[in-house]
Amino acid sequence: MDFELSEELKMLKEMAYRFAQAEFSGVSHECDEGEKYTAEIRKKAAENGLVGAWVPEEYGGPGAGILGNAIVTEELSKVDMGIGLNIVAATFGCEAIYDYGTEEQKKAYLPRVCSGEWVSAGAFTEPNAGTDVAGYKTRAVKDGDDYVINGNKMFITNATVCDFMVAQCITNPDQKKHNSFSLIIVPADAKGITRNKIHGKMGIRSSDTGEIAFEDVRVPQSNLVGVEGNGFRQLMHFFDTTRVMVAAQALGLSEACLDTCVKYVKERTAFGAPLGTYQLTQMKLTEMAIRIEALRGLVYKSAWLIDENRPDYTLAAMAKYFGGQTAVFCANAAVELHGGYGYIDEYAVQKWYRDAKILELYEGTKEAEIMTIGRVLQAR
Numbered sequence: 001m002d003f004e005l006s007e008e009l010k011m012l013k014e015m016a017y018r019f020a021q022a023e024f025s026g027v028s029h030e031c032d033e034g035e036k037y038t039a040e041i042r043k044k045a046a047e048n049g050l051v052g053a054w055v056p057e058e059y060g061g062p063g064a065g066i067l068g069n070a071i072v073t074e075e076l077s078k079v080d081m082g083i084g085l086n087i088v089a090a091t092f093g094c095e096a097i098y099d100y101g102t103e104e105q106k107k108a109y110l111p112r113v114c115s116g117e118w119v120s121a122g123a124f125t126e127p128n129a130g131t132d133v134a135g136y137k138t139r140a141v142k143d144g145d146d147y148v149i150n151g152n153k154m155f156i157t158n159a160t161v162c163d164f165m166v167a168q169c170i171t172n173p174d175q176k177k178h179n180s181f182s183l184i185i186v187p188a189d190a191k192g193i194t195r196n197k198i199h200g201k202m203g204i205r206s207s208d209t210g211e212i213a214f215e216d217v218r219v220p221q222s223n224l225v226g227v228e229g230n231g232f233r234q235l236m237h238f239f240d241t242t243r244v245m246v247a248a249q250a251l252g253l254s255e256a257c258l259d260t261c262v263k264y265v266k267e268r269t270a271f272g273a274p275l276g277t278y279q280l281t282q283m284k285l286t287e288m289a290i291r292i293e294a295l296r297g298l299v300y301k302s303a304w305l306i307d308e309n310r311p312d313y314t315l316a317a318m319a320k321y322f323g324g325q326t327a328v329f330c331a332n333a334a335v336e337l338h339g340g341y342g343y344i345d346e347y348a349v350q351k352w353y354r355d356a357k358i359l360e361l362y363e364g365t366k367e368a369e370i371m372t373i374g375r376v377l378q379a380r
């Protein structure tokens with residue numbers, strides 16, 4: 001058993017962190033306040049091999065695997081989770097193309113996203129159905145060689161900045177619910193698409209989130225990803241791997257909270273001694289450290305197993321479930337340890353507290369992860 005990262009992964013980790021410090025720190029506050037998407041930083045990240053780190057070299061990526069991608073995500077999230085998401089979620093949706101797409105689709109989309117030229121989106125959630133994936137209503141009806149798509153998508157990351165999206169649509173309404181869906185690639189500039197940015201998010205405000213409406217949107221049937229009618233199962237499998245990325249975001253944010261607090265409690269004094277000398281302070285730091293260590297184990301192991309072709313998707317769901325709660329716990333403790341200063345936007349912990357909550361919501365709420373894990377435990 002070897003818990004040591006390879007030399008390549010250590011170098012990638014260091015490089016990703018240095019990149020985030022150099023590129024994010026100076027603009028983090030401004031992008032958070034102004035809800036600014038960071039296209040230039042994403043392009044620079046692509047030049048450094050940080051976009052689509054999981055994409056194999058044959059499709060234009062650096063081929064760092066799911067573990068490499070988790071490590072990049074962790075390091076970027078230590079500095080600014082929103083700007084980091086603009087980099088690591090630039091490929092969001094492409095996982096389905098890689099897993100199920102044709103060779104032509106892989107070659108057409110993956111290299112252009114990894115190079116920084118294009119941005120992808122995964123358009124699944126709808127205004128009336130999020131957790132209930134089988135409740136989506138968007139329809140794709142065959143007409144000649146095309147699909148004609150009608151419906152609405154909600155809370156889509158990269159909605160107004162993407163060049164294409166992978167959308168979940170009902171193609172086989174006469175089949176049982178779980179056999180009625182298909183994933184379809186839709187160019188963002190197709191006629192009949194309306195995209196609106198959602199303003200006023202609590203956190204990750206530099207990430208672009210929006211609504212997408214499809215009104216008689218025509219795409220060729222060759223844009224189908226995988227097998228028609230298999231979209232539900234394909235999407236469930238898609239989340240199996242993307243959950244690891246969200247758990248890695250949680251890991252990075254939690255580590256940043258702990259590091260910042262350790263420094264702060266050594267400097268800040270109360271009752272004539274540094275805060276760190278008090279056992280109640282040590283209790284908070286200790287609980288943060290233990291949860292982070294446990295989370296790192298879950299994230300790295302679930303990522304590594306996927307790279308080893310021995311995936312344990314229940315472990316990935318556990319990483320996502322525990323990750324959200326660890327980040328929320330650590331960000332809360334960080335604000336408390338900073339006292340009143342933690343409540344002011346001059347201190348990063350205030351932003352991290354707002355950013356952390358999304359980790360318990362997107363890519364499956366924590367309740368959805370419980371459903372996934374609970375089902376498997378009883379089926380074993």
Ligand SMILES: Cc1cc2nc3c(=O)[nH]c(=O)nc-3n(C[C@H](O)[C@H](O)[C@H](O)COP(=O)(O)OP(=O)(O)OC[C@H]3O[C@@H](n4cnc5c(N)ncnc54)[C@H](O)[C@@H]3O)c2cc1C
Pocket residue numbers: 092122123124125128129130131132154155156157158201209358361362363364365366367368
């Ligand atoms: C910033 C942001 C970015 C996002 N990015 C994307 C994206 O790129 N692509 C995309 O498709 N979606 C995206 N989402 C959507 C996100 O994945 C959904 O919001 C999430 O899955 C929850 O769905 P919902 O909002 O419809 O809540 P609902 O499904 O309505 O759930 C509401 C509450 O009920 C609970 N609940 C639901 N069913 C059950 C049950 N059976 N038992 C117990 N509790 C239950 C949920 O856990 C939750 O607490 C994003 C959301 C946000 C906020």
